[in-house]
């Protein structure tokens with residue numbers, strides 16, 4: 001075994017072997033192998049090494065480039081335990097001031113697919129918070145607010161969507177995705193698999209770190225930065241400061 005393979009195997013053992021064996025060891029590995037189109041022959045260990053080499057090879061990054069131009073993209077990154085600016089300010093400020101301002105700014109239309117619901121159906125338009133996280137310092141940076149429809153929004157929080165929709169609903173959403181992007185269903189599936197590879201690859205590197213640093217502590221205090229001229233920014237900052245949750249840029 002080469003040194004590289006040994007390191008890869010250690011990573012796999014730490015992260016996954018246990019859960020893989022619980023789910024019937026080989027099958028899960030084989031599923032991954034066929035997804036990305038590599039050989040699924042041999043022992044679980046051989047498959048794992050092949051798989052991990054592939055993850056490390058950057059092949060998926062090359063293939064992901066094909067999807068860079070998509071209008072509607074998928075976001076699978078995890079956030080700061082659901083701690084957001086929206087959840088940390090008064091609902092009055094969010095619903096009665098900021099949301100209407102964003103609705104007007106975007107002309108009551110989804111900024112991705114252009115969907116424009118009837119006035120009575122405007123709840124189908126969501127204000128999405130564009131965020132970036134600094135996990136080392138537990139800072140969530142609000143980088144903008146975007147008006148998007150509930151269908152487009154589902155793809156910005158894909159793992160959540162999987163857990164709250166039925167199969168039929170998810171199917172509808174995928175149709176929306178392929179329609180907006182003018183791609184085939186097979187391409188959608190490939191795109192998701194490639195993202196899963198990149199997500200997996202990143203998480204293999206960071207899970208140990210995260211556990212060591214206590215990132216999984218949900219009681220952790222997250223502070224906010226706002227690097228964008230959102231409506232009523234002063235009021236938002238004032239409310240966050242009052243709670244000691246604001247960091248100057």
Ligand SMILES: [Zn+2]
Nearest residue numbers: 110113149152
């Ligand atoms: Zn939309």
Ligand SMILES: [Zn+2]
Nearest residue numbers: 127128129156
């Ligand atoms: Zn969102």
